[in-house]
Amino acid sequence: MIQRLDLRGMPAGTSVDYRAVVPRAPFDVDAAVEHVRPICDDVRKRGLDAVREATKRYDGVELEDVRVPVDALREALASLDDEVRSALEVSIDRLRRTCAAELESDVTTQIAPGATVERRIVPVERVGLYVPGGRAPLVSSVVMNVVPAQVAGVASIALSSPPGPDGRPHPTVLAACALLGVDEVYAVGGAQAIAMFAHGAGECRAVDLVTGPGNIYVVAAKRLLTAVVGIDAEAGPTEIAVLADAGADAAYVAVDLISQAEHDPHAASVLVTDSEALADRVDAELAHRLPQARHAERVETALSSEQSATVLVDDIDQGLDVVNAYGAEHLELQTADASALVARVRNAGAVFVGAYAPVSLGDYSAGSNHVLPTAGSARYSSGLSVRAFCKNMQVVSYDEAALREVGPGVVALAEAENLPSHGAAVSARIGGA
Template sequence: MSGTANSPESAVRLRRTDLRGHTLSLAELKSAVPRTASATVTTAEAAVQTIIADVRHDGHAALAGLALKFDGVSQEHPRVPAAALAQALAELDPAVRAALEESITRAKAFAQAQKPADVDYPMADGAVVSSHWIPVRRVGLYVPGGLAAYPSSVVMNVVPALAAGVGSVALASPPQKEFGGLPDLTVLAAAALLGIDEVYAMGGAQAIAAFAYGVAAGSSENGGGEALEPVDVVTGPGNIFVATAKRLVKGVVGIDSEAGATEIAVLADHTANPVFVAADLISQAEHDPNAASVLVTTSLELADAVERELAQQVAKTTHRERVETALSGVQSGIVLVDDIGQGVAVCNAYAAEHLEVVTENAPGVAAQITSAGAIFVGDYSPVSLGDYCAGSNHVLPTSGTAAFSSGLNVTTFLRAVQLINYNKEALAQVAGHVITLSRAEGLPAHGDAVAVRFP
């Protein structure tokens, strides 16, 4: 894959971090890996707090003003008419429809397989402790717009919610001037394909605020519009303003994660194909100028070969400028390591949203990874497969949060509710222990609540 006279090779070069010969602690590894500075989060917070307050106070009028300010769209009400959803599906390119249907089929199969089983445990005769999974009442699903359209994110958000048994699903995506104030038409078609009829042309922090707090029915004086009922859980990726809004409403509603710009890490050795590795780094860099693409490798020869491939492939890619910006940023780079063991340690410290393992015995190496949103094993499991048709979910934790959080899945929309069912004889067996422990904690009334049952 070489450049042409019309597309000279790109001059992009990844920053290199050489960890060979160094033994670093986890904290030192976390500091050494490429990472976007987090200062932008605090920069966005004040603006997002204002947006949330405006939506809570002014409802539909605030939503209309924000749509005009940020999206350049005049809007009376954000609800997408049913006719627009039906039309978008009717006019959907048949090939795109077929691809979405395949994505939905695979995602549904995996989501159904994920559903956890209820547990009824017989603790003793007459004593049963249970854990029952119950879906949340209502969810708000956010599908980003901006630099690209994301009908695949409709699939990734909606399918696990429906598999969990959620009864009320609302979806929001930014309004687009080119579609007359509607969200992207392919996004609408995907929603219609999944049977979602409550769709809103809302973007950014204002969409998250509307989901979290609801919007009262409006009068003609305050912008009009029907009520938007608050949700219990908000999910979906978005920009820094969406992520900040989700953090600020967490506790009012549940959220999946504070997803930031996308990221890919590739753990590779001398057996990796540099053509494939370069293509995969580019595939995530085209999302966003702030996207992160990181190669962790034991092979200096591979690092050099990947950079040569990047020079050729970036020159030919559609979003060249965006990709060059992302690959040249501080969040992207090449990390050189002594061996695969050190590479695994680096990847666990980085906790990538997407991690590809392309090494000898890739399944065995992948089994050593403890922190990643999703792990792609071998030459023929690229991240883009997971973005669309693997059956897995592409809404994943970013910015190192994969060390303690999971990607979107069925359990995001479920609650484990415990049930305790003891009869008198079963309670009698532990009554003395309850009374003893309550007194040890200085809470004797707890023990009295048991003792009173055995006069």
């Protein structure tokens, strides 16, 4: 069901581009940009009318008002299953604690007497949070987006999620919004939601930053509108890599590979191991467990497609090279020395250490954030956090004596760059030509 790639026994000194070893699912954002361009342009020109028309066309729902009434949020919370509410409260509390620990403080550096440079941490003023609602109502994404924004101190939060047949986002999504105190909620999905946030439409004022995962059309709209609004990332299909040795529990590995494949037919599930015997046991577990999965067809498509594989390596050192090059959104370490090995991981959105830290724990209640870099972008970017909702602002304070001390150097550098008026702005204050 899942292909095998054998990297064992390579001659000494062989140079391998491990980034190219494990393929990823096709994800042509450029082509999708051309599809969403007219939608985004229409929203820019016609505002709410364009949003409503796109919602009717793509979601099959005709709405007069795309904003969800506050009473509907309260009703959804009142009707929420007690066990789900309790689980949400735990998830919110744990994430809020880790977010609070991430908060940075203002820092002031005295460069010289009378000269200071302060780095101020300033929250983004208004954000638009997107919560997918296609194959699954991702209530957890409400938590993962809202909590860090609130902890960062964002003053104005709007959230949008696609409408169901009743014209509203899934009631669990609405309940989570109410639980978190978010009352500006819109029943809008897809590219039209991102355009609504970027340009403003109806009651929705334009935002400064858009965050949250979505399908390829959401990603394409983010790319198209980056000149208008800030974005967190371009999230591709979800992915898991498991680095495991002979002692790993094959059942644990198999259920974790299945759990990510459940998201999407384009999801990637990758096992990297130095044990062919473990690979065989995992194959057997997958064959046994797949028919029992609620979304078996989707899972089988993902596991049998090109983006999923079992990669056989000579040893765990080579396995580390493979997973560091791959830069998975989620990386599990199911090895005897997992706690020591984690220090050698350079590229992953999040690392899950040991047999009892599955990715799905991080999806909900670990206290980590599940909005993570995909498609290898973990090599240079990070998951969603408080920092995504904050800006660093430099504040420069110099008195006359401090400017006189450094002024001649400023003038010299300005002349060196053939920008004499720059130097004149200093000379006018301290004397000179």
